Amino acid sequence: MEAATFTSTTASSSTTSFSSFSSASQSLRFLRYKPNAKPLNYKSSRTFSVRASADDSVVTLLDYGAGNVRSLRNAIKYLGFDIIDVQTPEDILKAKQLIFPGVGAFAPAMDVLNNKGMAEALCTYIEQDRPFLGICLGLQLLFESSEENGPVKGLGLIPGVVGRFDSSKGIRVPHIGWNALEIAKDIQILDDIGKSHVYFVHSYRAMPSDQNREWISSTCNYGDNFIASIQRGNVHAVQFHPEKSGDVGLSVLRRFLNPKSGKTQKLVQGNASKLAKRVIACLDVRTNDKGDLVVTKGDQYDVREHTKENEVRNLGKPVDLAGQYYKDGADEVSFLNITAFRDFPLGDLPMLQVLRYASENVFVPLTVGGGIRDFKDGNGRYYSSLEVASEYFRSGADKISIGSDAVYAAEEYLKSGVKTGKSSLEQISRVYGNQAVVVSIDPRRVYVKDPKAVEFKTVKVRNPGPNGEEYAWYQCTVSGGREGRPIGAYELAKAVEELGAGEILLNCIDCDGQGKGFDIDLIKLISDAVSIPVIASSGAGAVEHFTEVFRETNASAALAAGIFHRKEVPIQAVKEHLSKEGIEVRM
């Protein structure tokens, strides 16, 4: 194939020859893989016009509007690059370097690409071996097809079918968290990864095969070995999220955007690892009596100082603390807007502002919770929970967390046995995927002498109750622990998993702020009952408590607040202790 020549059409730009792509594009001729296909007869040697910028610091982003790509935009800007958004297929063909962060589900993404004529443009762009980076679904769409609500046809550039992780193999699906990679090819964009972990969040994956072997640049082990990244010529794609993988992820983006950035000292080749246990810093946020948004922290959910003034405990500024915890090595940061159950969160603009600012400098996942429900404002304007969640996502959240509204939805579902599809949980997970929806449970321990005396699942507790009771059930609450509901944490967890939750944040009001350790009985009960990841929360007071919860339960992550805010235990100390005790963590 001849080199394509791209001619600028804008007044400010110059004619640019992309002849450097020509040799590698020879090797991409066979693309749009069809089994037993004849040699491909694709359009070539066309002259494209390009809005060539003299400025190399511009990247074209294919955001088809299906979800939150704010994190990626922030990461690109943080690295000093400007973004041009694709509006038409021609914009793809004009791009100098193209990033495609696939968001949402496979079928709707292919529909958008086909309907807007972008599928053809993307294939052409890639076949010409021009600089391309697909992320997450942006990798999967390059394959022949996916089983996600399918089979659904993909772009067909790489042989293989994208399938769902098999939870019958004892793994939790979605695959959420940090894994190290098995590097298969010496490629520059992975140069700084070595043994570091990168962040994944997905339920579907492409598998290695003889037909796609030459594409694979790294694999990852989760149940099976799946494809973590591909590379051929200038075409790259990664299943993980570089924009959420801390410094090492930023280096992947930097090396793609600026291939001339040079070789660093090459790290040892990575080895696939187990999924690392996550350490999460949580910021309970609310407005204090002066009207400032502050990070607070309760004792068993009571966040007021026990002084004459009775003021809200103030432990710092949300954006500053989030940035600090990112630097300290937190694997995720969660914001819980703890009074949003009574104040409408979209009226709470400072909270959205907090998210916007925090996401500019925090390159690990951000979760936000509080007040996600349908709402009618003072003027009678109705807001759906989906609108509330969308605003959170647009402002920089990667996941949203639902508390009270998930309790009502689960009660309803258990009563009727019918999934209406109308609850906030169902709607948000349908649109954004279940990996984006966390359910936060706020249970309180209720001791009983006889487990048969209650209709809820009980556990035999390690420490008997005040009257020697050997059993307890965990009563769910709403409105920040203010109201107990007729449903247990076990029943709730199983119901919300069926309704589409991707993860459970498991608090315990009895242990909150006590520093005496997590409620192992509760966390074991729930993490054994569901096959989605469970985040253990409430009660951490020392590094040993983290080791205990990971040794004795199937929790995927452990979250703490007070010990980090009061600077009693640094996040790094927690990780070093876990690592010394043989528990895999991201360092």
Ligand code: 1PR
């Ligand atoms: O019901 O959807 O509006 O969501 C409200 C959210 O706010 C829920 O996730 C609920 O857990 C949270 N919330 C409401 N009130 C409080 C409160 O403290 N008064 N915070 C509250 C819950 C619990 C943890 C805490 C851990 C770790 N905070 O997230 O950070 O217990 O603390 P520790 O390490 O200091 O023990 P909706």
